[in-house]
Amino acid sequence: MKSLEANKAEYERLIEVFKAHDIGYFFYNGGGDSADTCLKVSQLSESMGYPIQAIHVPKTVDNDLPVTDNCPGFGSVAKYIAVSTMEASFDVASMCATSTKIFVLEVMGRHAGWIAAAGGLVDDSIPVVILFPEIDFDEAKFLAKVDANVKEFGYCTIVVSEGTKWPDGRFLAEQGTRDDFGHAQLGGAAPVVANLIKDALGYKYHWAVADYLQRSARHLASESDVEQAYALGEAAVNMALEGKNSVMPAIIRTSNNPYTWEIGSGELKDIANVEKMMPMDYISDDGFGITDACREYLQPLIEGENYPPYKNGLPDYVVMKKEMVEKKLPSFEV
Amino acid sequence: MKSLEANKAEYERLIEVFKAHDIGYFFYNGGGDSADTCLKVSQLSESMGYPIQAIHVPKTVDNDLPVTDNCPGFGSVAKYIAVSTMEASFDVASMCATSTKIFVLEVMGRHAGWIAAAGGLVDDSIPVVILFPEIDFDEAKFLAKVDANVKEFGYCTIVVSEGTKWPDGRFLAEQGTRDDFGHAQLGGAAPVVANLIKDALGYKYHWAVADYLQRSARHLASESDVEQAYALGEAAVNMALEGKNSVMPAIIRTSNNPYTWEIGSGELKDIANVEKMMPMDYISDDGFGITDACREYLQPLIEGENYPPYKNGLPDYVVMKKEMVEKKLPSFEV
Numbered sequence: 001m002k003s004l005e006a007n008k009a010e011y012e013r014l015i016e017v018f019k020a021h022d023i024g025y026f027f028y029n030g031g032g033d034s035a036d037t038c039l040k041v042s043q044l045s046e047s048m049g050y051p052i053q054a055i056h057v058p059k060t061v062d063n064d065l066p067v068t069d070n071c072p073g074f075g076s077v078a079k080y081i082a083v084s085t086m087e088a089s090f091d092v093a094s095m096c097a098t099s100t101k102i103f104v105l106e107v108m109g110r111h112a113g114w115i116a117a118a119g120g121l122v123d124d125s126i127p128v129v130i131l132f133p134e135i136d137f138d139e140a141k142f143l144a145k146v147d148a149n150v151k152e153f154g155y156c157t158i159v160v161s162e163g164t165k166w167p168d169g170r171f172l173a174e175q176g177t178r179d180d181f182g183h184a185q186l187g188g189a190a191p192v193v194a195n196l197i198k199d200a201l202g203y204k205y206h207w208a209v210a211d212y213l214q215r216s217a218r219h220l221a222s223e224s225d226v227e228q229a230y231a232l233g234e235a236a237v238n239m240a241l242e243g244k245n246s247v248m249p250a251i252i253r254t255s256n257n258p259y260t261w262e263i264g265s266g267e268l269k270d271i272a273n274v275e276k277m278m279p280m281d282y283i284s285d286d287g288f289g290i291t292d293a294c295r296e297y298l299q300p301l302i303e304g305e306n307y308p309p310y311k312n313g314l315p316d317y318v319v320m321k322k323e324m325v326e327k328k329l330p331s332f333e334v
Numbered sequence: 335m336k337s338l339e340a341n342k343a344e345y346e347r348l349i350e351v352f353k354a355h356d357i358g359y360f361f362y363n364g365g366g367d368s369a370d371t372c373l374k375v376s377q378l379s380e381s382m383g384y385p386i387q388a389i390h391v392p393k394t395v396d397n398d399l400p401v402t403d404n405c406p407g408f409g410s411v412a413k414y415i416a417v418s419t420m421e422a423s424f425d426v427a428s429m430c431a432t433s434t435k436i437f438v439l440e441v442m443g444r445h446a447g448w449i450a451a452a453g454g455l456v457d458d459s460i461p462v463v464i465l466f467p468e469i470d471f472d473e474a475k476f477l478a479k480v481d482a483n484v485k486e487f488g489y490c491t492i493v494v495s496e497g498t499k500w501p502d503g504r505f506l507a508e509q510g511t512r513d514d515f516g517h518a519q520l521g522g523a524a525p526v527v528a529n530l531i532k533d534a535l536g537y538k539y540h541w542a543v544a545d546y547l548q549r550s551a552r553h554l555a556s557e558s559d560v561e562q563a564y565a566l567g568e569a570a571v572n573m574a575l576e577g578k579n580s581v582m583p584a585i586i587r588t589s590n591n592p593y594t595w596e597i598g599s600g601e602l603k604d605i606a607n608v609e610k611m612m613p614m615d616y617i618s619d620d621g622f623g624i625t626d627a628c629r630e631y632l633q634p635l636i637e638g639e640n641y642p643p644y645k646n647g648l649p650d651y652v653v654m655k656k657e658m659v660e661k662k663l664p665s666f667e668v
Contacts, residue, residue, distance in 0.1 A: 082648055087550035090651065103546060121648065190543075191522065208545035209524075212437060216421035219554060222647065302647035313556065313636035314416055314455070317424065 004040055011044050013332050019050050020328040025240045026052050031060030031071070035248060036272035042246040056248040056268055057236045059229070061215045063114040066274045067266030068250035072232060073215065075225030075301035078118035080217045081107055081159070082302055084210065085119045089126045089157045092206070096155035102146070102197050102205035103157045106190035108214060109133060110163040113278050115214070119159030120290035121298055127153040128289070131193070133163030134278060135287040137172060143200050145288055150203060158197075160189045219315055223304025228261070235263045259300030338374055345378050347666050353384050354662040359574045360386050365394030365405070369582060370606035376580040390582040390602055391570045393563070395549045397448040400608045401600030402584035406566060407549065409559030409635035412452035414551045415441055415493070416636055418544065419453045423460045423491045426540070430489035436480070436531050436539035437491045440524035442548060443467060444497040447612050449548070453493030454624035455632055461487040462623070465527070467497030468612060469621040471506060477534045479622055484537060492531075494523045553649055557638025562595070569597045593634030 004011055018026065028038040038056040045052035058065050063074035085105060092103045109115040113132035120130055127149035131137060149156035164172045172189040190207035198205055228251050235249035248271055252264035282294035290298070308315040338345055352360065362372040372390040379386035392399050397408035419439060426437045443449040447466035454464055461483035465471060483490035498506045506523040524541035532539055562585050569583035582605055586598035616628035624632070642649040 079647060083553055084547050084551075086648060086651075087552060088546040090653075091546045091550040105547075125653075188522075188525065188543075206545050207543070208547050209522075209541070209543045210547065211540050211542035212422040212425045213418050213439075213542050213544065213547075216425040217418075218421060219417055299646065304647065305641070305644055307639070307641070310639055312633065313413060313638065314420060317420075319424075319459075 004044060010334065011040060012048065014041060015045055015048050015050050015052065016329060018045075018052055021325065024051065024053060026054045027057055027236055027240070028054065029057040029059045031058075031062055032065060032271075032273060032275060035065065035268055038248075039246060039268040039272045042268065053240050053243070053245040054268070055236045055240050055244065056271065057232055058248055058250065061108065061115065062112065064112050064275045064277070065248075066271055066276045067248065067264075069253040069261060070228075070251060070301055072225060072229035074114065075222040075228070076217065076220065077108075077115055077214050078121070078298060079222040079225075079302035080214050080220050081105075081115055081118040081210070082121040083220060084208075084214075085128060085157060085159055086122045086126060088208065089122065089128070089155075092155045092157065093126075093153075096150075099204060100206050101150050101155045101203040102194060103155070104190045104194045104197075104205060104207040105157070105159050106188050106207070106209040106211075107159060107161055108211070109161045111275065111277075113161050113163075113283070116159050116161040117278065117282065117290050117294055118298060118302070119157075121295065121302065127156050129156060129158045130288055130290070131158065131160040131164040131172075131189075132278075132283060132287070133161045133165065134280070134283065135164075136167040137164055138167075138287070139196065141286075142288070143197065145286065146197055146203075147201055150201070158193055160193050162189055164189055218308055218317065221306045221308075222302045223306040224259070224301055226306040227304075231263060235265075239265065256296045256300070259303070338378060344668065345374060346382065348375060349379055349382050349384050349386065351663060352379075352386055355659065358385065358387060360388045361391055361570055361574070362388065363391040363393045365392075365396055366399060366605075366607060366609060369399065369602055372582075373580060373602040373606045376602065387574050387577070387579040388602070389570045389574050389578065390605070391566055392582055392584065395442065395449065396446065398446050398609045398611070399582075400605055400610045401582065401598075403587040403595060404562075404585060404635055406559060406563035408448065409556040409562070410551065410554065411442075411449055411548050412455070412632060413556040413559075413636035414548050414554050415439075415449055415452040415544070416455040417554060418542075418548075419462060419491060419493055420456045420460060422542065423456065423462070423489075426489045426491065427460075427487075430484075433538060434540050435484050435489045435537040436528060437489070438524045438528045438531075438539060438541040439491070439493050440522050440541070440543040440545075441493060441495055442545070443495045445609065445611075447495050447497075447617070450493050450495040451612065451616065451624050451628055452632060452636070453491075455629065455636065461490050463490060463492045464622055464624070465492065465494040465498040465506075465523075466612075466617060466621070467495045467499065468614070468617065469498075470501040471498055472501075472621070473530065475620075476622070477531065479620065480531055480537075481535055484535070492527055494527050496523055498523055552642055552651065555640045555642075556636045557640040558593070558635055560640040561638075565597060569599075573599065590630045590634070593637070 035056045038054045042054035058071045060071045061073045061077045063071045107115045146156045172192045188209045194205040194207040246268045250264050254260045369390045372388045376388035392405045394405045395407045395411045397405045441449045480490045506526045522543045528539040528541040566583050580602045584598050588594045
C-alpha cells in the first residue's frame, strides 16, 4: 500500500478489522514493499491506541532485503537457474559441432543481478557469459567474449537478466518495434541478445525465458532454503510471543565454509525501503561473470535437495482452503 | 544424411571406416531422420558386401516414431511440462485477484502436439488452454475461452506449441516485424499470444519459453521413461547379438491401467520417414484440451521420479570422455 497519508482510510480500516476480530499479531510475508506496509501498520496501531504486533517474515526471490544473509525463495531460484544453465549447456554442447552454438537464458531481476549470478555456479568447463542489470551492456565487448568462448569451447551459454540495459538506460527487452496494429512488441531480452549474436557472428541460437517457472519450481527446491524458510517462520511466531513489534527475523551467517548461520533480527525502520544491491566485488572485472567472493556467498544457498511428495507423476502440493471467517464489520468501500 | 545417391561417397566412407576398424554392429540413437540414415547404412552395407548390422535405438522428445508406444525422452519432457504448468499456475493463482491473470508457456513441437498435450495432465482445478499445431488458431474462439476461464477461475494458463499456426499457415511465432536495422524479429509464439490477450481483454500477463530447458531437464526425469530407455538400449544390444539387422527395438503397451509393456521390434523400412501424429481423438472437441483417451495414453509416461545424484547443490552428471580411437584410414575430404 502507499503512504499512510494517501491511504489513511484503508490503513485505519485494517486496524478496525484487527480490533473487531481481536487480532493482536500481524505477520506479513514478503519483500521490501511488504516490510514497508508492515512498518506502517505497526506505526498506525500505535497512533490509534490499538496494540498490534507487526512482524515481517522475509520472503523474496529478489534477495534484496537488508540485515538478513539471504531471503527465503532465493536459494531455490538460484538452484533452478544453476541447474537449468548446466542442463541446457550440455544439450548445446552435444550438437554444437554441426548445429546450435548459442543458448541464451533470460532470468528475473529487474534491479539486481542476484538471480543472474546463479548462472555462474556451474563449473568452469561450461562457458557462461552473464549479463547483469548492474553493468551497462557493452555490445562489442560482449560479442568478442561470446566469440572467444565459441572458438575455445565450441559453444557459449548466455544468462541475461531481464533488467540488463543499454548504456543509454533503455532495457534490452524494449525492442522498439510495433506490430501491424501499432502495438509495442515486448519480446524479452533473450531474443534480442540471440539476434545480436546471429547478426554479428552468424552463430545459430536457441533462447529460453524462464519467467515464473524459475520462482515456482518447488520441485527443485534447495534444502538450505527450505530449512531457513521454516526457521524464520518459527522465529517470527516466537518473536510475537515474546512481545516484539515492528521487527523481522533474519538469517545471520556465521561462517562461509562450512556454512553456519543463526537466527537474528532487524528493526523494520532499518529494513523498509532499503534495497540490498549486489556488491560490485561479486562481479568479475570483465563484467561477465562472478568472483570467488560471490561464489562463496551463493554456494551454500543452493546446497541440498528437498523434494515434494508426488502423486500420479505430479507434485502433491498442499493447497490452502482459504476459508473466510465470518465478517464482523459492515462493508468497506475504497 | 541425405539420400544414398546424393551422399554416396560419405556413405561408402562410413562402410570403409567400419571395415578398417572391424566394426560389425552399428547402433544409431535418435528419431525419424536417424532411423532413415540407419536404414541406408544397412542397405549400403549389403550392396557393398560388408556385413554391418544396423540397429536403430529410439530416442526423441518429438515422440513421433511409429511402432513404439512412445519414444525415450518424451515421458520426461511431458513430466517437465506438466509440473511446470502446475507450478506456474499456482504462482498466478496466488496473485490473480490484484495482478497478473494470464500465464503463457511456449513448448516445443513444430509438427505434432505431443508435448503441448502434456500441459493437460494437471488436474481440472487448474484452467489450462492448449494451442496445438494440429489445430488452426481461431483467435475469437480462443479469446472467448480464455475470458471464460478468467471469469470462472480468476486466471488462465495457456500452453502454446511453437508450431501453432494461423489459418493461413503462418506460424504464430512469425511476428512480421523488423528492428531498426531491418532484421526480422523472431519473438516466439508465447509473447504473441500474451499480447493478443492483453489487447483484446486487457488482462495483465507473463509468459515463458521453455526451449531447451524442457528437453534437458534430467533433474525431473520420469522413472517410467528412464526405465524404458535402459530397456531399449539393452534390447538393441541383444538384437545385435542375435544377428538382427535393419530393426528397432520398441515399447509395446499391453495395458493402460495398470500400465504394462514389453519389448517388441519393428523393421526400419516401416519406421524411416513415417511420422506418428497425435490421433485427433486425443484433442477435445473445442480444440483447446486433451480427451480421456489422451490422458490414458500420457499418464503412465510421467509416472515415478528418477533423480540424479547431486554434488555441491548441482546434479553430478556423467560426462563422456569421448576419446577417439587411432585413425586407420587416410583423411577423407567431403
